[in-house]
Amino acid sequence: MTLVLVAHGTRDPRGAVVVEEIAELVRARLGGVAVEVAYADVRQPDVTSVVRGIGGPVVVVPAFLASGYHVRVDVPEQIAAGGHGDVVVTEPIGSALVPVLRERLREAGWRAGDAVVLAAAGSSDARALADVAEVGRVLGASVGYVATASPSVAEVVAGLKACGRRVAVASWLLAPGLFHRRLADVGADVVAEPLGAHPRVVDAVLLRYYEARCFLQVA
Template sequence: MSAPALLLLAHGTQDAAGRATWERLTAAVAQAVPEVEVRLAYADVVSPTMAEALAELPGPVVVVPAFLAAGFHVRVDVPEQLAATGRPDVVVAEAFGPDPELVGVLLDRLAEAGAQPGDTVVLAAAGSNDPRARADLDTAAALLTARVGHEVPVGYIAGGEPRVASVVASAGSRGPRVVVATWLLAPGAFHRWLADAGAAVVAEPLGEHPDVVDVVVRRYRAAAA
């Protein structure tokens, strides 16, 4: 029996750099599991949608939702989209969430951007008013806090309060320079907006880092089993 196909499900973006990042991540996942057919779909904004991608994939299929917090898409949108397909041979893996391995990627991206020991780190996330999504972001901040040795506050880029610029200003009043750890998977408008947040350093999104690939593969294998 052949291995189930893997459908990586991203949020969706019209940003060319963002889509290129998702395509590179998909290619890296395919290289990591050469025995598996790997495809990319988007939950919103652009095509192919999950339904369109599944129409081209015979079952069984494992959908891996590439979301860092359990907000609307994870809890409502993706299950509804899958139910609409009527496919009984498709399972949805656990979303990324605040995986400790991804927190390690944050540290790598900060180092690549020029962050130094002693810098004050702020975690920048897209933001949500959903309490469960915010709890996931708080967990990510707590994991990062344990790694950097000081409390890491969370700032929101678009949804909810406090906004990143406000958090950066507050953190900067306490002394050392402030650096932003970017809790986003791919570049786009949200990441560009961080340039105006007032931080000394803004890290790149997680992107196609090998540990992101590893999280995708782990989620896939757990669901396929």
């Protein structure tokens, strides 16, 4: 049973390095299970070509932090185009990763009393925005978006700074890329790094894989 780890994709080579690091850590934990990497957008290989080249059952784990267009529409369509008849797509991995956000904030220099802004990529999908809002609630943070949705991260930061607050931005992004680079210019006192190849990210991928494998065995 092959695990296909699907990331969004970025032109920043550092982003691809992070995805490959996560995949390698997953391989190490799974022993003899094959783990392939595919991208929903921007980079190759795409999901269609990867799935098409696999024989036997496939578990596709979207390495996304919310259930937006790519997870609900794009990835399933690419899988269907591959013509593979034995594929299970899991839920995205984001819901279990709030502790990583807190760790990245501390590493970046967050101080007790700082206002925290959760910086998410943004989406036109209301379900994805609801996912982000829930993460913000658990983190105790205001929410801002880098693209697509509003308010922007810069707007939220500016509002908090106008109240005299020191502001720390938590990056709700998996890997470096254009969106994270934009956070350098939002006016925050602290900007945390993306989640990266953190052990809890690996744990989240493995949890989705094992859930899907159990489903396949029962079915």
